[in-house]
Amino acid sequence: MVIPKKIELEAATSNTDPQAPIDFFNAVGEKYKTAEVASEGSVERFYNLAGHKIRLCFAGSALIPYLTPALSHLEIEAVANPELTVCLWDSESTHTAMLPPPWSKDCYHPKRGEIIGYNTDRIHTSFQWGSYALSLLDRDRNLGIYWISTVKQIPYWETGAPLRTIFNVWLNQREVQLVHAGAVGLPEGGVLLAGKGGSGKSTSALACLNSNLFYASDDYCLISPTPTPTVFSLYNTGKKNADDVERLPFLASAIRNRDRLDTEKALYFIHQTFPEKILNHFPIKAILIPRIAGTKDTTLEPTSSTSALTALAPSTMIQLPGTGKEACQMMKTVADRVPCYELRVGTEIEQIPQTIFQLLSQGIH
Template sequence: MQTVLAQPTAQSFTQQLLDRCRAYHPKTPARTFRFGNTTLTAVFVGTTNPDFFTNAIAHREVSASPADLTVFVIDYKTSSLMLPLPCWDWQQADGHGTIHGLSEGYQGYFQQDTGVFTWITYAEQVAIVWGTDLSNLPEWEQSFPFRYVLHKWQEPTNRYALVHAGAVGTPTGGVLLTGAGGSGKSTSTLACINTALQYAGDDFMLIDLETSVGHSLYNVAKINPDNLDRFPQFQPFIANPNAARDQKLQLYVNQHYPAAMITDFPLKAIMLPRFSGTPHTTVRSATRAEALKALAPSTLALLRADHRTFQKMSRLIQQLPLFWLETGTDLTQIPELILGTLQSLSAHDSATR
C-alpha cells in the first residue's frame, strides 16, 4: 500500500524552520534595533558577515530587550540549513515572487535574482530571511536590509507605513522628500549633510500616521557616480568605490558623520524635488494629486505593497503641507530653502495657536 504524505501546512513549515534555526550552533550574537514602536532582534545563522545587514541600520541599534519581531537570517552556504518542504505550490507565486494563497497570518516571498526567500509569521512574531549565498548579494541590497520584512510587519496596521522617500530636518521638525528615480531626492538629502539640517534617510522612511513623526530606517546616502564631483568631501568615505557605473555609490552617514544623523522628528511638510536647470532653488506649492503621483508608484512597486499602503499614503498627504522643491546647481541653496520653509511653517503654526 502506497503511503501518501500529508501536505505540509504553513504552521508545520514554520515550526520545522524555527526548530532548525534554534538548534543551529554556533550563532553570531544577536543584534537588536528599534524602528518606531517595533523592537527587532536579528539572529544570524551561519552568516559570516552580519555587518552586511547591520551597517545601514546601526544608528537604530539598542541594547538587548524583548523583541516584537525576531528575524532569523540564514546563509545556506555556510550553515547548510535547508528549508523544509514548501506548504504551497510554486504556481501560487506570481512573477515578482510573492506567494499567494497562504493561510491567514503568513507571508512568503522569493526574490529570484538574489536567491533570497523571506517568510513572515505574525502569530509567532518571527520572520525568516534565507539565502543560498548571502555573501554574493548585490551591493544595493545592503543599503536597505529587512525592508520587505519591516513593510509586511507594518502593512496590516493603521498606524505605520513604509514609504519610498528621503527626509531631512531638525529635532523640532523636518520634511519628507519624495519623487521618482532621478528627481533629485538623493542630491537634495546629500546637500543637507553637515548643515543646520540633519539627515534621516535617502530611500525609505517609516511614518507614524497618528503623530506625523518620521522615523529614519537607513543611514546610507547614495550618490550617482556622475554626480560625485559635486560632493568631493564624501569621496574618501565611499563604501563601494568600485561600484558598476549603473549602481550608486554608498556613504554610511552614521559611520562618518554621526552628528549629521537624526533618527526621528515630527514631519512638517512633504517636498517634491525637481531639477530646475538654473543655479537657483525655489519652493512653490504642490497639489495632493502631484504629491501622490510622486510618492505612490515607487513605494507600491518597490515594496510589493497593496491598497492598504496606498490608503495610508493618501492619509499622509492630507495631513501635511505640500511643496515643489525646484533644485538648482548651487547646492548651498537647497538646505537654506528647506530650513526657511520649516521656519515659515513654524511661525505660521505659532500665529494660529
C-alpha cells in the same frame, strides 16, 4: 529556486492547501534551528524601529557585516521581550540547505516577489529578486525568517536597505509604513522628499548633510500618521549615481563601494562618517516633490496633496511586498495633513538645503 517568466494568478491560488503556508514556515524554522546548531549558536542584535524593539538572531556571523551596518544608528542594548524576532541564516556558511520550494514556478509575483498561495492574514512569504533571498513572517508569533544561499548573492542595495520586506509587513500592522522617500529636517520638524528615481530626491537629501539640517533618509524611511505625521529613520545609508558623486565632494570618505563604482551606485554609510547628522525621528511639516529644474536656483511651488501622494505611493507599492490599501491610506492621511510643494532643484547644490531650511524656519504648519 527557479525564477519564472510569467504568472498565472488564478491557477496558482486555487490549488493551495490553506495549511501550507504555516507548514512551510514551520519547516523553514526547523531548518534555521539546524543552521544555528551547525554554527554553534546564534549572534543577537537589538534595534529600535519607530519605538518598537526588535531582535535579529543570526545563525553564525556571516550575514552580520552585510545586514547590520545600515541599522547601526538604531542599535540598542539587549531587551528581554522584543516585539519582533527575525532569524537569519545563509546556507553556505552554515552548511544547511534550504528546503525545495513547495510551490510551482508560476506562483512568484513577477515584480514584488510574493508567493501566490503562500500569503495569508497570518503568514507572509516572498522571494526577493536580485538577492535571491526568501523572507517569511508569522504575524501571530511576531517571528520572521530571512534566508539566502550565500552572502556572495547580496547586492549592494540590499546591504544599504536590508530586511525591507519583513519590516514593512510587520510595522504596517502597527500604523507605521515603510515608504520610498527621503527625509531631512530639524528636531522640531522636517520634510519628506517624495519622488521616483532620477527626480533629485537623493541629491536633495544628501546635500543637506553639508548644512544646518539633519538627515533621516534618502531612499527608504518610516512614517506614521498618528497622533501627528512623523517620520522615523530606518537606514543610515544613501545612494548616488557613480557619475554624479563629484557634486557632493564632502561625502567622498563615506563611500562604501568605491572599488565597484563601474557597476554600482555609490553607497554611503552616513552613521560611520557623520553620526552627529542623523535624526532618528521628527514631525513631518511638509512633503516636497523634487523636480530637476535645469536652472541655477532652487525654488518651491505649492502643490496638492494628490500630487504628493502620486509621487509617494506608486514607487512604494511597487517596490515593497505586502504593501496594500492600508499602506496607501496611511500615505494619503499624511499627505492630507501637511502642506505639499514642488522642490524645483537647481544646479547650485548649496541652495537645496538653504531652501528647505528657509521653509522650515518660516514655521509652516
